[in-house]
Amino acid sequence: VLAVASAAVLVGSGRPVFFGHERIGRNGRSFRCWKLRTMSVDAEVHLEREPALRKTYVEAGYKLPNGGDPRVTGVGRWLRRSYIDEIPQLFNVLRGQMSLVGPRPALPTEVEAFDEELRERHNVLPGITGLWQVEARDNPSFSSYRRLDLFYVKNWSITLDLVILILTAQTVLVRAVKGLLMREGSEAS
Secondary structure (H helix, E strand, C coil): CHHHHHHHHHHHHCCCCEEEEEEECHHHCEEEEEEECCECCCHHHHHHHCHHHHHHHHHCCCCCHHHCCCCECHHHHHHHHHCHHHCCHHHHHHCCCCEEECCCCECHHHHHCCCCCHHHHHHCCCEEECHHHHHCCCCCCHHHHHHHHHHHHHCCCHHHHHHHHHHHHHHHHHHHHHHHHHHHHHHHC
């Protein structure tokens, strides 16, 4: 899957295929979090050149709602919808920087704004998936992000991790089926 997706990025928008972004993990340690590149190569420059887009991006918690980010490539949209863009984070898991389940690793600029209570999320390894991804993925509000991350940290258990993994698999499957049905529906029109 990773090889096919990497080839799609290469053919669709060139090199580099992978994107490493600095994130803050357990105990406040910085690490490079890997993903397949889903945005244009000049995405950061594009963001800096358009102050209105930057303002919306920051206000939305660094995730523009409803796929409204013009920097995302065609292949990138598909990779994001299917979550395939996050497969390289398994290398972060193998290196001990991340876990399968936990709060998403935060950007350094996000962590600067965290209060002392929210910094408790750094007591656990960040995860590829977590409560926020399965409960509020389409609601990028900071309040839901905060509430779900703190709930996870304070209530961690193997059972909770298993439930989150099952819900993640269900979410990915439902989104994949919806994507196929939507595509077939648009082709039939």
